[in-house]
Amino acid sequence: MLSRQQISEILNKLPSSPGVYIMKDKYGEVIYVGKAISLKNRVKSYFIGGDKRGVKVSVLVQNIAELDYIVTDSEVEALILESNLIKKHRPKYNISLKDDKHYPYIKINVKDEFPTVEKVRKMTKDKGKYYGPYPSAAVVNETLNAIRGLFPLRTCKGNLANKTRPCLNYHIKRCHAPCIGKISSEDYHKILNQVMLFLEGKNLELVQKIEREMNKAAEELDFEKAAKLRDQLNGIKAVSEKQKIIFTDLEDRDILALAMGENLACIQLFSVRGGKLLGSESFKLENTGGATEEELFHAFITQYYGDAVIIPGEILLPIELRDNKVIEEYLRKKRGGKVTLKVPQKGDKKSLLEMAEKNASLQLQNYISRHLKNKEEAEQGLLDLTKALDLEELPWRMECFDISNIQGEHSVASMVVFEGGRPAKDKYRKFKIKTVQGPDDFASMAEVLKRRLENYRQGDENFLPLPHLIVIDGGKGQLSAARKVMEEMGFGNIKTIALAKREEEVFLPNRSEPVILPKNSKGLYLLQRIRDEAHRFALTFHRKLRTKNTLVSELDKVPGIGRVRKKILLQAFGSVEEIATKDVGEIAAVPGIPWKVAEEVYRYFRKSR
Incomplete structure (x- = not known):
């Protein structure tokens, strides 16, 4: 714990500028990160007030051994920096958003010549376009199945240049076979743009676009193309009809509701896209003891939307936040467009918010019953170890x-x-x-x-x-x-x-x-x-x-395959399992692989099956 002299020295050095303060314990671990309009005033508040500060703040102060700070040009910059530091260090005294899993995304590798649409668990800093996060893998799988039924995109992996014949999807009209040149990259990307409209919930715009293409094809007497577009149109309408229209303005918005426990809270999120309720998910907030509703919403918004790919233009809340404008500006920078935080007073928006609040209360009770059992067991385990092993402190x-x-x-x-x-x-x-x-x-x-x-x-x-x-x-x-x-x-x-x-x-x-x-x-x-x-x-x-080494070593057993040819084959097909499925012609089509060697590879894997 800091002495009075150390506290006085720290407070004297602190500026009255906006910024972020970082509290560390005696091990150098970051235990709390906060932002402030005035660093001096905010940090000072931790060391005055005695018992009125609450148990959580009192315990936090007792564990502070070091305090760093970073000055920013504005409160918005401080908010962005605070969000990044909390995500990086996960301080144990900050309100913590616990979702217990990596929510899935849908990714499109838009820079590829013929991109695929796939499910991923993490966003990476690549050139792909991501949609999500989705509430569950089941929702993603359902969405991908709908896409594959409506839009003839490839689902195969690996290098298309090495493929010599189309797969089954081409014959059942679920793929245009870019692998054998049946569709140009330009036309393929037109279909991909339709998929992106579908994923963004812009079904009305997508329907209108396909209707124009269908009518044009009919006028040009290309009835086969018009029939295909008609079937696609009916499929999209069928998917859309399953989603109930909640708002006739067809806008995107999220609805956030809160239920609070003693040291635990639950946020319920309803996602509305294109006026339709697409999904609902609950989130657990830990270390909430002594926090206000406003602080909990602040923590959730900065942590959740800090990672979200799609941020709606409107977020509905049950209370107004004091730093409303700062958060709106933070979200605007993340979204690249205006975001408004609103408190609905009546009508459909108010009704949906009340429904979200009921769901939040139910989920909180479920969390509390599970959390208490797990927390009590963990805390008792730490106490038992401290006593049995004669430790000086809890092995946090x-x-x-x-x-x-x-x-x-x-x-x-x-x-x-x-x-x-x-x-x-x-x-x-x-x-x-x-x-x-x-x-x-x-x-x-x-x-x-x-x-x-x-x-x-x-x-x-x-x-x-x-x-x-x-x-x-x-x-x-x-x-x-x-x-x-x-x-x-x-x-x-x-x-x-x-x-x-x-x-x-x-x-x-x-x-x-x-x-x-x-x-x-x-x-x-x-x-x-x-x-x-x-x-x-x-x-x-x-x-x-x-497994990786065993599979790679299989190629070493094939006559005529050395280090260079092994590398060529793995680059062409991606894996030994994939090579094992190819026929002689496909293997021989790889530059640098003679026909005789291709036959040896083919025979080896047929014998080993």
Whole structure:
């Protein structure tokens, strides 16, 4: 905790400018990020008021060991920076949006000559166009099925240049076969533009566009084309009729409602696109103790819309926010167009908001019942471990390391992170063992700990902060190997234990006898969870590497295939599995592969089936 003199020095240095303040604990971990119109006034408010500040703020202040700040030119810039820093550090005292999963998107690789439309779980900084996030994979799959039934786009993967005949989709009129030149890139992109209108909910505009094309085809006596467009039109209308029109203005808008618990809240989001209610989703907000409705909406809007691909022009709320204009400007910059926050007073908008509020209350009760059970178990587990292992403080951040290999082949390691007794999956890390030959788990564990601590020492943000407790999957040998490296590197102060599988014995450094936790101990359950998760994560990575290497090595067994030809084939078809499905002509069509070699490849995979 900061002394009065340190607090006074900090407050004296703070400017009255807008900006962001960053609070850290004694380990250097960011524990809170906030924005302010006046940095001096906002930060000062944390250190005055005593008990009136609330429990959460009091605990936060007690844990502040360092305070940094960044001055910005405006409150909007401060809001953008605050949002980015919260997303980056996930501070434990900030209100946290928990959706428990990566919501899916639909991606179109618009820069490709003949793009595909596909489902993805993450947005990446590429040249693709993304739609979403969608509330569930089922909604995405339903949307993709509708697209594939209405728009004849390719669904195949790989290099089209290497294909010599069309697939089944061409024969059933679900693809125009760009693979064999049956459609130009220009005409293909016209269809793609229709798909984008469909995904943006602009069905009326799409219908009008197809009707014009259909009428034009009929006038030109191209009745076959007109009939195809008619069938497509009927399909789009059938999909549209399933979606109830809520608003006759056909605008895009989101409706947000809130239900609050003691330290938990639920936001219900209704998505309206083109006047139709397309979906509903609930979101859990944690660490909400003492927060106002306004603060909760502020946290949700900045975190959720910070990642959203499509931001509607209107967002309906039950209350007006004091920094309304600042948030509208923030969203305008994200959207590239005007966004308005409104509080409906009557009519359909008010009715839909009330419906959203009822849904939020129901979902909150579900969250509370699950959350209380999980939270109590996690907290009791941390308390049990603190007492049983004689720790000086709760092991808030725990890291568990596991090695996975088969007779020393493809040896890998995992680092799994739990925070507050629960998995922090975005902080998991995996390693390929580089310096150890053969099945030597002790040396492998030493290498992994050394690399993890060296990454921290070099300031790698992927390995910040240091853990309160390190758990080694293994016995005395693995523990000794880990401790030796840690002490040599100057990290001997980090508490370290090993958990042996057979009897679930807990080994501590410099103690010959293990600690035996009761079978019903929440502390033992927590250790088992993190150990099992580390084992699962390492094994999954190991299997992935082993499968990849096994498949690639299959090509080495084919007569006439060396390093260069193997590379050519993999570049052409993408994978060994794909090569195995090709006939001789398709393989021989690849530049650099003679007909005789193609026959050898074909024969090899037919024999091995």
